[in-house]
Amino acid sequence: MRITYLFDPLCGWCYGAAPILEKLAQLDDVTLALMPTGLFAGEGARAMDAQFAAYAWQNDQRIARLTGQPFSQRYRSEVLGKLGGMFDSAPATLGVIAVRATEPARELEALKAIQRARYVDAQDIASLAGVSNILRSTGLPAAAERVRAQDSELMQTYRREIQAAQFEMQRFGISGVPAVLVGDGAERHLLPGNLLFGRFDLLISQLKAA
Structure with missing residues (x-):
């Protein structure tokens, strides 16, 4: 069974779906393909302001209640509270694509690390340097270097x-x-x-029915 997962690294609901996605990836009869959408990149990117930060935190609390995924107070103060900072998923998306190009078996692991870096550890995933540092600390130096360098092949793959x-x-x-x-x-x-x-069993039954 092939499952294509459309996501954006800056989507809080995608972070909320991470535990069930990880369970899916562990099934022997499932092939999971990650498809980044660029929803919050390019024209979808924006600067953080107080109104958007308040909306994001309110939404994050709904996700936390529903999924159990943690959103730290440090994230609230240092990421959402950094007014004027960019809300841009292009760097994080590049990071995921770079891992697929260098160590494809660790693509989902890299996405999880990038998401946790933002929502728990309050790290910067909206800049190339920030994403590169996260990948390097996750033991993915080749991908980290490609993100930092923005090599032409990686950028072409990103656009495609x-x-x-x-x-x-x-x-x-x-x-x-x-x-x-x-x-x-x-x-x-x-x-x-x-x-x-x-419930995971309901998801599986729907997948089989499809």
């Missing part, structure tokens, strides 16, 4: 990945992430995103 994800979002009428597609090519089916936040 985002374009492919946006095509799928338009095709299935997806407006937000996380989203899950089951199957290959023309046989893909969209599953309701709320399945990522419920």
Whole structure:
């Protein structure tokens, strides 16, 4: 069973879905493909202001209650509280793609490390230097160097990945992430995103039905 996971590293709900995604990846009969959407990169990026920070924290508390994923007070004060800082997922997305290019078996691990670095450890994942440092501390030096250097091959892959994800979002009428597609090519089916936040056995039954 092939599962395509559409996400953005700066999406709090994607962070909330991380535990169930990890369970899916451990199943022998599942192939999990990560598809970054660039939802909060490019035109989707913005500067942090007090109104957006308050909205984000309120949303984060809903995610925490539903999923049990931690959002630290340090994150609230040092990340959301850094007014004027950029809310831009391009660097973190580059990081995930760089890991896929260098150590593909650790792609999901890298995404988890990047998410935890922001929401728990209050580290910067909206800059190339910040993401590079996180990857290096996770034991992914080759990917870290590619992010820092922004080599042309990595940038081309980034643009290709985002374009492919946006095509799928338009095709299935997806407006937000996380989203899950089951199957290959023309046989893909969209599953309701709320399945990522419920019981694991219900998700499995829906996957099998699809």
